[in-house]
Amino acid sequence: MSTESPLPGYRETRLIDPFEIFIGPIFESGAKGERRFALRIDERHVNRRGSLHGGMLMTFADATLGAAAADLADGGVAVTLNMQSHFLAPAHAGDVVEVAPTLTRRTRSMLFIRGDFTVGGETIMTAASIWKVLGRT
Amino acid sequence: MSTQPPLPAGAEEISTAGFNLYVGPIYRLPDVRAGGDGRFCFPVAEKHMNSAGSVHGGMLMSFADVAMSQTARFGTDFTASHTVSLNCDFVGPGRAGDLVEAHVRVTRRTRTIVFLSCDVVAGDRTLLVASGVWKIA
Numbered sequence: 063m064s065t066e067s068p069l070p071g072y073r074e075t076r077l078i079d080p081f082e083i084f085i086g087p088i089f090e091s092g093a094k095g096e097r098r099f100a101l102r103i104d105e106r107h108v109n110r111r112g113s114l115h116g117g118m119l120m121t122f123a124d125a126t127l128g129a130a131a132a133d134l135a136d137g138g139v140a141v142t143l144n145m146q147s148h149f150l151a152p153a154h155a156g157d158v159v160e161v162a163p164t165l166t167r168r169t170r171s172m173l174f175i176r177g178d179f180t181v182g183g184e185t186i187m188t189a190a191s192i193w194k195v196l197g198r199t
Numbered sequence: 200m201s202t203q204p205p206l207p208a209g210a211e212e213i214s215t216a217g218f219n220l221y222v223g224p225i226y227r228l229p230d231v232r233a234g235g236d237g238r239f240c241f242p243v244a245e246k247h248m249n250s251a252g253s254v255h256g257g258m259l260m261s262f263a264d265v266a267m268s269q270t271a272r273f274g275t276d277f278t279a280s281h282t283v284s285l286n287c288d289f290v291g292p293g294r295a296g297d298l299v300e301a302h303v304r305v306t307r308r309t310r311t312i313v314f315l316s317c318d319v320v321a322g323d324r325t326l327l328v329a330s331g332v333w334k335i336a
Contacts, residue, residue: 079250081258082255109219117264117265124256145287149285
């Protein structure tokens with residue numbers, strides 16, 4: 063396990079899902095509802111060729127777009143209905159992946175949220191997701 | 200802690216390095232039908248869960264990605280397969296104690312592009328359905 067130092071301008075995100083804690087830490091900046099997120103890629107996150115694993119990137123997408131959905135869910139729980147990912151370029155250990163999730167559309171029970179995942183300003187992956195909001199009080 | 204069902208006969212571990220090793224074990228199953236289709240499994244562990252007691256969506260997408268990537272290379276001389284696009288529908292929750300299987304079908308194979316689909320199931324429950332495009336090299 064590598065030692066993680068907080069990224070400049072970011073604080074560590076409080077994670078509660080065991081799988082996210084397992085692959086984390088994840089860092090964030092900004093206020094609730096406008097959070098942007100960052101992940102420093104380490105040797106746990108890469109494939110046998112040393113490139114960031116697509117599964118890891120989709121897990122980061124699920125965690126961060128889901129965190130944005132939770133911010134927008136008004137106390138309800140948001141569960142993933144669908145996620146579409148396009149992989150544009152590779153990334154490697156030591157790189158920092160950043161995303162600022164954006165709300166595309168909100169209906170009474172669904173949230174459409176997308177994100178461009180960048181390394182040093184280059185988009186390496188885009189994800190578009192749909193979330194069902196359960197149990198809003 | 201729930202008990203794990205036994206692995207199917209002939210299961211061969213494919214999670215040997217990096218992210219696959221970290222989130223695994225993941226196995227390839229032997230009774231693959233003709234035509235390059237693939238079958239895989241992983242036993243759900245505590246590390247795979249979310250806070251709602253379901254398997255994390257990131258793990259289900261990672262498992263589909265691994266299974267589809269491996270199947271994309273089956274029967275070819277190519278040693279690398281890169282996910283270009285992956286669309287995942289989250290149909291139902293995976294639970295502690297599940298032995299999760301992926302059933303992968305090749306829809307079309309060109310010289311360097313493979314179109315695949317995948318059902319991720321636990322027993323008679325469908326957890327996730329996926330379709331995607333891979334580049335093999």
